[in-house]
Amino acid sequence: MPKTVRDHGGGIDAAADRFGGSRQDWIDLSTGINPVCYPIGQITSDAWTALPDKAAHNALISAARDFWNVPDGAEILATPGASAPIAMIPRLREAGQVHIATPTYNEHAAAFAATGWAESSDLNDADAQVIVHPNNPDGRLFGPDVLHAPLRIIDESFCDVSPQDTLVAQAATDGTIVLKSFGKFWGLAGLRLGFAIGDPALIAKLQEMLGPWPVAGPALEIGARALSDHHWAEQTRERLENDSERLDAMMRSSGAEVLGGTSLFRLYEVPDAAKWQDRLARRHIWSRVFPYNTRWLRLGLPSPEQWDRLAAALT
Numbered sequence: 001m002p003k004t005v006r007d008h009g010g011g012i013d014a015a016a017d018r019f020g021g022s023r024q025d026w027i028d029l030s031t032g033i034n035p036v037c038y039p040i041g042q043i044t045s046d047a048w049t050a051l052p053d054k055a056a057h058n059a060l061i062s063a064a065r066d067f068w069n070v071p072d073g074a075e076i077l078a079t080p081g082a083s084a085p086i087a088m089i090p091r092l093r094e095a096g097q098v099h100i101a102t103p104t105y106n107e108h109a110a111a112f113a114a115t116g117w118a119e120s121s122d123l124n125d126a127d128a129q130v131i132v133h134p135n136n137p138d139g140r141l142f143g144p145d146v147l148h149a150p151l152r153i154i155d156e157s158f159c160d161v162s163p164q165d166t167l168v169a170q171a172a173t174d175g176t177i178v179l180k181s182f183g184k185f186w187g188l189a190g191l192r193l194g195f196a197i198g199d200p201a202l203i204a205k206l207q208e209m210l211g212p213w214p215v216a217g218p219a220l221e222i223g224a225r226a227l228s229d230h231h232w233a234e235q236t237r238e239r240l241e242n243d244s245e246r247l248d249a250m251m252r253s254s255g256a257e258v259l260g261g262t263s264l265f266r267l268y269e270v271p272d273a274a275k276w277q278d279r280l281a282r283r284h285i286w287s288r289v290f291p292y293n294t295r296w297l298r299l300g301l302p303s304p305e306q307w308d309r310l311a312a313a314l315t
Helices: 012-019 045-049 054-067 083-092 107-114 168-172 200-210 217-227 230-253 273-281 304-314
Strands: 075-079 097-100 128-132 151-155 176-181 194-198 257-261 265-269 288-290 293-300
Touching (some): 012 273, 045 217, 075 217, 083 176, 168 194, 273 304
Parallel strands (some): 097 128
């Protein structure tokens, strides 16, 4: 399996070097991060000054189990973002053949390639499989009927906008891991908090790889608070849905075709995505293009005060 080049959203510093302006001048629409983050409130001094204790960890895990309706037979591991378990999961089993539902973002492929796995186009021959659900960038959804390999990775980093679609019920099945990313829906990517939910034997191995205190005290405290706030989650889903529809309307008016996505990011087809990215960048708005499709452009949602700037750039 050849080395996979990782391409991500973000990179505002590099964009500013190329197109000018300071970081503060830019609107970053290249990521799928909620632009209106969860209000973190006050953080206790112990969260900053003491090693994370068992009570704080247990509070977070309890809130996570309730929020995602995690089945009793599955274990939950809090991680420093979703990227950490993605990098470690290929080491859970001896390298073999992995099937990754594509096109999708390439972090999983890079992690498996780095540990000697070969990518297979035939799921029937796969020792492991990865589905990103909903998929990034097109928002495609999967059903449990597609899960066949002995090791099954379900990346639900963007599924909190549509909890009715979750496959977390599969987490109690042997060989299954469901990944959750806290930073996207709650808009706190800098907190670096994620979760691996699934087969207790696999979760125990991941926990051993991570070592003690993998999640910082403030992240434990904020995560438990946010996951317990179901009212905020419901209001946020409604706002994101309205804003994604508003963005689609603006892009249609500018000549783009809506292909899909989620309510945290939208995928559009345009004649030349690189030219669209360049055009927006000259107005200090950063977007996402893809190495495997020159016509796909992905945009996240602007914050409330950024809509007028985006509208002006599109016209």
